[in-house]
Amino acid sequence: MKRLSILAGGLLMFSAVLTSCRDTTEKETVVREVEVEKEVQTPEEAEEREGILERTAKEVDKEVNKEIDEEIDKIGDDN
Template sequence: MRISKVFVLLIFGSFLLTSCRDTVKEKEVVREVEKVEVEKVEEPEEREGILERTAKEVDKEVNKEINEEIDEIGDDN
């Protein structure tokens, strides 16, 4: 009697475990991709106009004069 109960439980348990499995099969898709080489186009250097160049020169001179004034005043700390 015990053996038959154990046997029935084993069959019933195996039936439950096998019926719960996913039966959906997954497909693996492999796609080939072509490599495309992209050429890097060199951009020409930005050319500054006369106003920009003059402004840079004036800015350098003004900064130089400001630094000289700061050096003359000295450090208050």
């Protein structure tokens, strides 16, 4: 029992010595500002950058909106 307590005390002292001798290094954070030039695009260039799904979705939206407008015109003005 006495040997166990001496061993535990020695282990605690040993771990305290190891942790207290560590060097603490501070990391320096550098923040830099970067200017980004915005490119001016013509509508044709913007359309070329869009994928096939985006162009198809725009066409479908136009057709759906046209059908909705026609249905609203059929219903008429309630006022």
